[in-house]
Amino acid sequence: MREPVSKKTAAIKPSGIRKFFDIVQEMDDAVSLGVGEPDFDTPWHIRDEGIYSLEKGRTWYTSNAGLKELRIEICRYMKRTQGLDYDPLTESFVTVGGSEAIDLALRAMVDPGDEVLIPQPSYVSYEPCAVLADAKPVIIELKGKDDFRLTADALRDKCTDRSKVLIMPFPNNPTGAVMELKDLEAVAEVIREKDLYVVSDEIYGELTYSGRHVSIASLPGMRERTIVINGFSKAYAMTGWRLGYAVGPENIMSQMIKIHQFAIMCAPTTSQYAGIEALKNGDEDVAMMREEYDRRRRLLLHEFADMGLPCFEPFGAFYAFPDISGFGLTSDEFCTRLLREEKLAVVPGTAFGDCGEGYIRISYAYSMDDLKKALERLRRFISKL
């Protein structure tokens, strides 16, 4: 028989998280700080709207781009949070989570050989999605000394004639880094100069603890070259609903919708009805959850300092990215031993790019009690090293 799998697919590395997942599964009493999703349930009024839509028999496809009412709410959200105007009908559409939008944006924008600039450490899917779109991923290494922000120099260094798309993964998973206005301004200058397009993944935008999140699309000359990706998973604790969206200029949106309509049809209808409720009446829930994450974040940093674990202050998402290079172990060794010896699961920085070596990702999307128990294990482990 012939080889059934394409070389392109076979060459993609499996996620570095898998191994830890497998070990945890076989343990009875493991504790984890390894999740990438909120610990809150979706607020009840949002769930109730989803249930109500089912009761009313709203069980059909929606239009490919998603319910008009939801797209109107999405565009209102962009207006009230970023001051950006998008036409709901031609410049926005609803996706199956932010992940789908990342895939679509890259497939719609690059030709074989085009280069996609990917700052790392960052979410695991940008690089494989670029490869699957036949682009060449070019990694920009973010540095601890820059608080894992993207600098204009780092970007300029990696630009070539083939550079086409820059991924902007902020607030960042796994580092918790944010880009403030001045950081964005410096990077935007290079983007305009090099005529790049931007895929800005702002899924953690609402979870910013140092003032409000600023979208790079809101900077001068950036709206027409930026696709903003966002979704409901993190802000409204709706990961399982698989609901996200993209907004951007019509010429790109129309092509992304084309792929979306053939590959997906439409995002889940139930989720879309719940999404309308989330955007209309969910601001207080988001504020409550943000406040709670912020308290845990402060506690976490305080505990790290107390146990002698260096960590830069993360101002976004729900992750901290402490520096473990001083313990003489690689990230993978550190995490494997931590799991074996203290039954505590965290994720090695290297799962998010080679330059994550020397760091571990710790999620604080846990109840305060669970967080404290887990931190005790971490403290005990470090004291033995």
Next chain:
Amino acid sequence: MTEKQILRKKILDMIEKNSRIAISEIAVMLGEDELAVANELKALEDEGVICGYHTMIDWSKTSLDAVSALIEVRVTPQRGQGFDSIAERIYKYPEVQSVYLMSGAFDLMVILEGKTLQEVAQFVSSKLSAMDSILSTSTCFILKRYKDHGTILAAKYEDIREPVTP
């Protein structure tokens, strides 16, 4: 709200959910000075804003008998004192958990905790109904507590998320 009011609100929110939380922990989580938090707590206690640090117990999970009843009471308000004096006569009984003045079809809501049904019945018939200004009572026993003070008693929280995800 002023900054001080916001801080007070945050402290109260935290302590209402967990009265055993350490002052140092409140300070860390709110990014405030420990002394400032301690002073604010002291002030809140002195002002009577914080009236106590009680524990929420689901007595139904113990082997002890405990029944609770909500009693709707209609009364004739007394000249010059309104409902206050009759309320006082009721709330001085230690088995009375809460007394509220209500708007609507009745006047006072009395929440009673007794060991047995008989004990509650006894209190209503011989104590409450016998008071002069009480016109009528209507007693409703609590059969099951699903949620109390913002805490869902029916279900225990369980983290069923996948343990490691990107």
